[in-house]
Amino acid sequence: MDNQDLLRCGAAQIAHRPFAGDALLNAHLDMIASAAQKGVGFLVFPECSLTGYPADLQQAAAMALPADDAQILQLAEASSEMVSVIGFVERGADDSLYNAMAWVFRGAVMAVHRKINLPTYGRLVEGEIFAPGTGTTRIHLPNGWQCGGLICADFWDPGLAYLSALARDAVLAVPFASTEEAVGDGFSNADGWLQILRNHALVYGMPVVASNWTGAFGDMRFWGGSAIVDAKGDIAACAGREPDLILADIALADTEAARRRLPTIRDLSPAILRAEIQGLMEHDYGDP
Template structure:
């Protein structure tokens, strides 16, 4: 009671499959989520269809490399990344538009996992939400990207392309989860 979360509901065929509560709540620049919301405590992965699973991380969750790595250890087929990013909200010198592109491309390529990112477009108060929704392939390549307006985008994803990318750069295979876990526990 009295706790509020920035969360997303995952629905399939009209039924609730999962709820992801944002884990990394920013309180820098013009962002004050940490003052308003309670952070979640679990990663969320769900089956989308046979042979396909998705992990969802919300906005600033993707700026915490440890959270992304932990989420990717489950080897989801797709990483879903809904964001709510306004131009200049972090600082005048930090380009959300350019840095989100780099961030998402890095994770897609590093983990051989397609990324589906959605962002708002348009003004609200004194902010401008820049859009830029995109679908990246498992090598970080852009398969589809929204123009500077509201629009629906789509792309075809291939399990074969994912398997090939993961074979060529075996980040998942070489993640050495027990070692990472031991190293993390050593910092407590």
């Protein structure tokens, strides 16, 4: 990770096997070891990757870990050559449950982001399980790049993606847990994700590393499709439906060139948004 201008990114697509002993922990360790051999500097796992994605409150409570859990610290120790993004069901100090992601590196938890947008529609019930996070999160990678993180539906919230762009994140981690059936008939999660990944990366000149599960989730199925998208909105690497480790090199010069060519971030208007959002909230227009 000494090269300031080039970052080798990886998305670790693993099989969903909750409550299977150390299966998920070992899958992480295997992927981290493989990524280290390939020179990866930044590795993203799926949403709730270490614990499994919960189907209900009872499962979430059984899965939950504190952010300083021994398993998370073990993965931090293993991540000696790269920053790894680990998803987990977090048990907070107040005993609330959060859908969380941790950036870990060289034995330490660098930061934790708690999911803000909790989907509760179709067959998604996160609003019945988790407490929401209260803000976006970003860190600086060892090479100096600023890295943001949005979990699944956070990325579908235009305002949260806007904040990542406004903060000028150089790369964005997006762990997600998407099944084919979650939203309902007539909506393709796979097509929707491909569109929104390319859209956000293109519009903001912001590379995205997105990692999904594969395998069964009750009577539904995770469709995989983890992807690394460059600052031009092009797919640099994409997984299929099986477990996989995909890699792509992201160049800071390419991101800077993309932002000059399409200067969306330069021309953002946060002051106007702040004023109009405040006015809408004062008139209750902000609530559907």
